[in-house]
Amino acid sequence: MGTTSRSVRRPAAAAGPHRGTTLLELLVVLTIVAVAVGILSRIVVSTSRLRETNREGAVAMEAARTVLEEMRAWPLAEVYARYNADPADDPDGPGTAPGDRFAVDGLTPFDPAAGGRAGSVVFPAGAAPVSSGGIGGRSGLPGGASGGTSVAAPLVLREDVSLPLLGMPRDLNGDNIVDGEDHSADCLLLPVQVRVEWQGSNCPRSVDLFTMLTFFVRTQ
Amino acid sequence: MLSLIVVTVVAALSASFLQLSSAVTRRQARARETKEAFYLADAGLAEAYAGMVIGKTGNVGSAAAPVLFGHGMFWVTATAVSPGVVTLESTGVRGNARVRLDLVLERGAGGMAALGIFADEALEVPAGAQIDGFDSSAEALGGLGGLGGGFLGGLGRGGTDPEPVPARVGSNGDVIVRSTPESPTEIVGDVAPGPSGHVVVEGDAVITGSTVARPQSEELPPPAPPVIPQEGGLDATDGQTVVLPAGEWGFTAVRLAGGAELVIQGPSTLLVDTLRATEGAALVFDTSGGAIALYVRTALELAAGTAVQTTVGDATRLAIDLAEAAGAVLDATGAFHGVVYAPRSTVSVGAPFELFGALVAQRIQLANGVRLHFDQALLTAAVVEEVPAQLSWRIVEMAALVPGATQADPFRVLGLDRNALGPPAAGHADQLLEIEYVDGALVIRTYTGMESAFDWTDVVQVIEARRDGELVLSLTELARLLDPASFHFLMR
Amino acid sequence: MRRDRRGFTLLELIFAIGLLTFVVIKLTIVLSEAREVHSRETAAMTLEDRAREILDRVSYALIGADAGTLDPAASFPFFAHGLEYKISLGIEDGETVWSDVEYIGLAEGSPELRWGRHMGEPDEEIVVWCRNVAELIEDELANGADDNGNEMADETGLTFTMVGDTVTILLTLETAGDAGGNPQCTVETKVTCRN
Numbered sequence A: 001m002g003t004t005s006r007s008v009r010r011p012a013a014a015a016g017p018h019r020g021t022t023l024l025e026l027l028v029v030l031t032i033v034a035v036a037v038g039i040l041s042r043i044v045v046s047t048s049r050l051r052e053t054n055r056e057g058a059v060a061m062e063a064a065r066t067v068l069e070e071m072r073a074w075p076l077a078e079v080y081a082r083y084n085a086d087p088a089d090d091p092d093g094p095g096t097a098p099g100d101r102f103a104v105d106g107l108t109p110f111d112p113a114a115g116g117r118a119g120s121v122v123f124p125a126g127a128a129p130v131s132s133g134g135i136g137g138r139s140g141l142p143g144g145a146s147g148g149t150s151v152a153a154p155l156v157l158r159e160d161v162s163l164p165l166l167g168m169p170r171d172l173n174g175d176n177i178v179d180g181e182d183h184s185a186d187c188l189l190l191p192v193q194v195r196v197e198w199q200g201s202n203c204p205r206s207v208d209l210f211t212m213l214t215f216f217v218r219t220q
Numbered sequence B: 001m002l003s004l005i006v007v008t009v010v011a012a013l014s015a016s017f018l019q020l021s022s023a024v025t026r027r028q029a030r031a032r033e034t035k036e037a038f039y040l041a042d043a044g045l046a047e048a049y050a051g052m053v054i055g056k057t058g059n060v061g062s063a064a065a066p067v068l069f070g071h072g073m074f075w076v077t078a079t080a081v082s083p084g085v086v087t088l089e090s091t092g093v094r095g096n097a098r099v100r101l102d103l104v105l106e107r108g109a110g111g112m113a114a115l116g117i118f119a120d121e122a123l124e125v126p127a128g129a130q131i132d133g134f135d136s137s138a139e140a141l142g143g144l145g146g147l148g149g150g151f152l153g154g155l156g157r158g159g160t161d162p163e164p165v166p167a168r169v170g171s172n173g174d175v176i177v178r179s180t181p182e183s184p185t186e187i188v189g190d191v192a193p194g195p196s197g198h199v200v201v202e203g204d205a206v207i208t209g210s211t212v213a214r215p216q217s218e219e220l221p222p223p224a225p226p227v228i229p230q231e232g233g234l235d236a237t238d239g240q241t242v243v244l245p246a247g248e249w250g251f252t253a254v255r256l257a258g259g260a261e262l263v264i265q266g267p268s269t270l271l272v273d274t275l276r277a278t279e280g281a282a283l284v285f286d287t288s289g290g291a292i293a294l295y296v297r298t299a300l301e302l303a304a305g306t307a308v309q310t311t312v313g314d315a316t317r318l319a320i321d322l323a324e325a326a327g328a329v330l331d332a333t334g335a336f337h338g339v340v341y342a343p344r345s346t347v348s349v350g351a352p353f354e355l356f357g358a359l360v361a362q363r364i365q366l367a368n369g370v371r372l373h374f375d376q377a378l379l380t381a382a383v384v385e386e387v388p389a390q391l392s393w394r395i396v397e398m399a400a401l402v403p404g405a406t407q408a409d410p411f412r413v414l415g416l417d418r419n420a421l422g423p424p425a426a427g428h429a430d431q432l433l434e435i436e437y438v439d440g441a442l443v444i445r446t447y448t449g450m451e452s453a454f455d456w457t458d459v460v461q462v463i464e465a466r467r468d469g470e471l472v473l474s475l476t477e478l479a480r481l482l483d484p485a486s487f488h489f490l491m492r
Numbered sequence C: 001m002r003r004d005r006r007g008f009t010l011l012e013l014i015f016a017i018g019l020l021t022f023v024v025i026k027l028t029i030v031l032s033e034a035r036e037v038h039s040r041e042t043a044a045m046t047l048e049d050r051a052r053e054i055l056d057r058v059s060y061a062l063i064g065a066d067a068g069t070l071d072p073a074a075s076f077p078f079f080a081h082g083l084e085y086k087i088s089l090g091i092e093d094g095e096t097v098w099s100d101v102e103y104i105g106l107a108e109g110s111p112e113l114r115w116g117r118h119m120g121e122p123d124e125e126i127v128v129w130c131r132n133v134a135e136l137i138e139d140e141l142a143n144g145a146d147d148n149g150n151e152m153a154d155e156t157g158l159t160f161t162m163v164g165d166t167v168t169i170l171l172t173l174e175t176a177g178d179a180g181g182n183p184q185c186t187v188e189t190k191v192t193c194r195n
Helices: A025-072 A076-083 B002-053 B135-141 B151-153 B378-386 B475-481 C010-063
Strands: A119-122 A125-127 A155-157 A189-199 A203-214 B067-069 B072-082 B085-094 B097-106 B118-119 B123-125 B130-134 B166-169 B175-178 B190-194 B200-203 B234-236 B239-242 B247-258 B261-265 B268-277 B282-286 B292-302 B307-310 B319-324 B329-332 B333-351 B353-366 B371-375 B389-400 B434-439 B442-451 B459-467 B470-472 C082-085 C086-093 C095-098 C103-106 C115-118 C125-130 C158-163 C166-174 C184-192
Touching: A025 A076, A025 B002, A025 B261, A025 C010, A025 C166, A025 C184, A076 A189, A076 A203, A076 B292, A125 B247, A203 B002, A203 B475, B002 B067, B002 B085, B002 B389, B002 C010, B097 B470, B097 C086, B118 B123, B123 B166, B123 B353, B123 C166, B130 B166, B130 B190, B135 B378, B175 B190, B175 B434, B190 B459, B234 B239, B247 B261, B261 B268, B282 B292, B282 B389, B319 B329, B329 B353, B333 B470, B371 B378, B389 C086, B389 C095, C010 C082, C010 C103, C010 C115, C010 C125, C010 C158, C010 C166, C082 C158, C103 C158
Parallel strands: B118 B166, B118 B353, B123 B175, B130 B371, B166 B190, B175 B200, B234 B247, B239 B261, B247 B268, B261 B282, B268 B292, B282 B307, B292 B319, B292 B329, B307 B333, B319 B333, B329 B333, B333 B353, B353 B371
Antiparallel strands: A119 A189, A125 A155, A189 A203, B067 B072, B072 B085, B085 B097, B097 B389, B434 B442, B434 B459, B459 B470, C082 C103, C086 C095, C103 C115, C115 C125, C158 C166, C166 C184
């Protein structure tokens, strides 16, 4: 009868080089690594998207600002004619003015009917007054309610249009009266909204700039 | 161990990515809000300025009650920094961004021509004088009377028999009005002596308007001479017609012999030492192309027997300014449509010289039977003179509403109830309004009281309106008058 | 006596080492690429953000300028890489106080965008706003031709051009990189001088 030795399951810490890594442990490691790399990839992709989102927002805002600054350079009486949807009233000749829509590099408009132009200029405009005589033209109706006319009749600057974000309705030509007349050429104050609306990575997005224009008399 | 290392590396990269992209996103969001707030503040300046053009104070909303516009708000504070100079400070707020802009404006003195027939020293109106008023602007628009425009003819006002337009006669001292049965004197309008002066009526002189003394003396600042080189004299001999085309002209002495004619075409500015026209000469001011401004350093003499003519019956187009101690003798025959301003010298007006416009001088000597007509268009021109002009614009501040915050609700931060705030048009400071207007039933009405209590929706046409006592005009009137090609008062 | 003969065969060992090596190499590649992407994206994001920040700073400085003091008055299609101007400092005794002449632009032959005052004088003040402005606007070559289709030729990395009181500002920044393509970012805006 001699000494009996039993094989003792050594603790893993005491495993020698010949202990090795089991396939299961390897698989677990690979799984953890795969998940980690997957998360990293998603973060990279999300961050790229975020960068793209930021870029789009900045580009949109800069485009809106550029349009507003260009608008400021014109005499007030010409601003509406240059930046409305009617090319016939462009001061330098039909079709020569920028109009009410503008393209923004790299941004696809949300509205397919926008013709590739994500930006728009919004004025307090409505249908031309139905009658120019009578009592100060107050019989005119805003918003194209003139009835019986052909489509796309040119809109005019009107004081009685309801656009709360632009502070409308209000007096625009300084006579303190809110009427339905055409004030396209005699406004003292012109509220304007420049909007850029585009199809973002995940959803439609927009930026707006609101301001008012007036004529500032300068000292000589 | 390996997975631990990998996870650690991945976590570090991810955290770094997220931190950077969050920082960039925040900064760009702030930049966008700042731009929006900038244009809101710009809108505030436009709102306030446009209000001041039509006689409002320039205050719009306040920090405690701003006005809503776009997706944000603004308010404007007007401060008088010195006589005639006003600063508008506009604050725009959007999200956590606040921008303050500053616009400094200068208001003109109102135009001395609005004084009418005015002498710094006591004014004597001789027997036989006829002084009244008219409105060259209304006549140019078809004679429908005053500032009200188109309605008044159909409402029984204006039409073929317009109401008489009052003259303005005044002085910083007494006004003595003489009349005799052979040469009755009539003044259709107001006569306003100085604060301690009186109106003395001798004989049966008729004064149709007020004779209340003015509350304070009028200061008559000296006119500023134009800077034009003076290139010798100009002599027009008998039979010679000299035409000065539009431009700037400087002479030492201008002499018109009998039979000579001098035609000055506007727009022009002339600087002369003396201008003398002898009997038989003719002087024509052709203002059809634009305004004429004549500055005389020493003497202006239109002797008896000379002829004077202005081609356009609009007194706002012709101004004659005289330097200190430069006298003027106006004995020419003809209709003179313009303004003579001689705050430090004496002007003598003979009976054949019929003035349509205004005459303001230190001393005025009027001959018996003189005819003077105050042009009320000069009043509206004076309003234009008061249209504020921009001196400077600047960015005062672009800051976060709540420093260090990523975002903020400005209504909560400023303690405002959004539902209690109104639009910009309703945010102007309240003022005393005096108005004569046509209402929806085509009835002429008047109102005097605070503007906040006045219902503008019932107004169809404004005949005349004053805010805090100052005449105000619609832009239609102003736009016509602000055409620099025809109105030299804009030159400051 | 029994001996424990559990252990790895040589084949198993070779296989395991090989597999491990493969995994580690793959992992290293992936992590390396991830770091590269991270670096690239970070650089691009930072560059673009920086470009917009500088553009905003320049535009807000010029928007308050007195248009009559802009020098040179480079009317389109002419352009300048720097502008002198004056701004309002406020009111004193009822009169506007205008600043001394200020300058925004590139230092000659340098990628630095500077703001300065009293340029060329003993009391010159200079603040460097940016150190990596490209030599030429993106897509533009130094060939005397209009390569990018904006009707200007050989525009510098910072370009000012004017139509009336409206100034167009173009800016291209680039990262310092190895030869073979420095990432660039170009931004553009317009401002109308308010004075």
